[in-house]
Amino acid sequence: MAYSSLSDLDKSNKKILMFGGKGGVGKTTTSSATALHFALEGEKTLxxxxxxxxxxxxxxxxxxxxxxxxxxxxxxxxxxxxTTEEILRRWREKFGPEIFEAISSIAPVKYEIVDYIGSSPGIEEEFMLDYILNLVRNKKYDRIIWDTAPTATTLHLLNMPLKFLDHLSAATHVYASLQSYIDKIRQNLGVKKKKRSMVEIISGWRDLSHEILNLIRDPDTTEFIAVTIPEGLGVNQTERLITEFEKYGLRIGHLIINFVVEYPECPFHRQRYTMQQHYIQDLERKYGEKIKIVILPHFPVEVKGIDKIKAVEEILFK
Ligand SMILES: Nc1ncnc2c1ncn2[C@@H]1O[C@H](COP(=O)(O)OP(=O)(O)O)[C@@H](O)[C@H]1O
Ligand SMILES: [Mg+2]
Structure with missing residues (x-):
């Protein structure tokens, strides 16, 4: 089979390219090479x-x-x-005050509630998506290449806004009636109305969630690139990733198989070659029709420095 490359992305106008896969498979290497590629093409790249x-x-x-x-x-x-700490710090700075405002308008809570919510799973990904949404909105960059955290959390990220929305549509009614009840008590007591009601704050979050979902679901804007290794473990992980993505109506456009032995010349490499080819063919059979498969050979040296990244770029975009 003739393998593909990432070069079809050149013609596309996709703003966000997300690289996902387990730790150590080559996400940082391939996302760096992709970013270098677009920068060299003259596109403002982050x-x-x-x-x-x-x-x-x-x-x-x-x-x-x-x-x-x-x-x-x-x-x-x-x-x-x-870093995780930096993401959480920014999340707290941006959303903390309004989360506190919203919750404290219906229950007597301390500001620590914000840290408590900040520790829930998926918050980092939510924040990253919000961050990227703002980058897309302010049009400072032509391309945003995102080297994500290993798979589990990437899946979480897709799950989160949906769950959040489900929860909200049910909860907003409850909050709304609670709010009008509280407003009435406040009026009777002569307490001034708060700047924004809980319902207004929540519907703001809901709009944000929708906007984020639309952004990652729009195939003209976002491309998912999975990175894997030609071993049993890699094949299993890829299968899980693809199934999960399909569940959310998302498509992986490219699958990079990394660390591939191309020209085995000693018994050790011949054995690895045979093992790898078995799994590569397995992946091709399963996904070759719907996902573009890109092969990245195993380099004899580590990929470090612009020149080596450029060598990877030349293979990925040939
Ligand atoms: N095709 C390759 N050939 C040689 N070394 C590679 C290749 N791809 C990645 N590496 C090396 O493997 C290590 C892990 O790659 P990295 O891109 O950091 O993985 P991830 O970001 O998925 O954890 C790094 O030291 C990197 O230089
Ligand atoms: Mg990495």
Missing amino acids: LISSDPTQSLSDIFETLIGSQETEIKRVKNLCALEL
């Missing part, structure tokens, strides 16, 4: 990593922090590494 194992600084051999940082040797390329 590479974001939200993987707790930060490695953009390593691969680009330059310090990248929690602010959008220009990669000096590459025009048009900025990168950003957001």
Whole structure:
């Protein structure tokens, strides 16, 4: 079978390219190569990593922090590494006051409630999506390449806004009647009405959730790229990922199979080659029709520094 490449993305106008897969499969390597590609094409590109194992600084051999940082040797390329702590700090800063406002308008709670909510699973992904939504809105970049945290949390992220919405549509009625009850008591007591009601705040979140969902569901805007390895474990993980995505009406456009041995010349590599080919064919049989499969060979050296990233870029976009 003739394998594919990522070059069809050149013609597309997709703004958000999300790389997903387990730890160690090559997400950072392939997302960096993709970001380098678009920057070299003259497109304003931002590479974001939200993987707790930060490695953009390593691969680009330059310090990248929690602010959008220009990669000096590459025009048009900025990168950003957001640690879990930084994401939660920003989430608290942005949503904390209104969450507190909303909850404290119906129950006597302390501000710690915000930290409690901030510790629920999926909050990081929600925040990342909100962050990316704002980047898309303000049009500062042509392409946003997102090196996500390993699979489990990526799936969570797709789950979250939906669950949130389900919960809200049921709960808003309850909140609404509670709110009017409280407003009435307040009126009787002569207490001034709060700036915004709980219902107004919640419907703001609901609009945001909808907007985020639309963004990641729109195939003209968002592309999902799965990265895997040609081993039993990788095949199983890919299967789970694809099934889960389909459940939410999302499509993975490309599947990169990394660490592939191409020209086995010793017994060790011949054995690996045979093992890998078995799983590559398995993936092809299962997904070759609907997902573009891209092969990335195993390099004899680690992928570090612009020149090596460029070598990966040339293979991915050939
Ligand atoms: N095709 C490849 N050939 C050689 N080394 C690779 C290749 N792809 C990734 N690596 C190396 O494997 C390690 C893990 O890759 P990385 O991109 O950091 O994975 P992830 O981000 O999925 O955890 C890194 O040291 C990287 O340099
Ligand atoms: Mg990584």
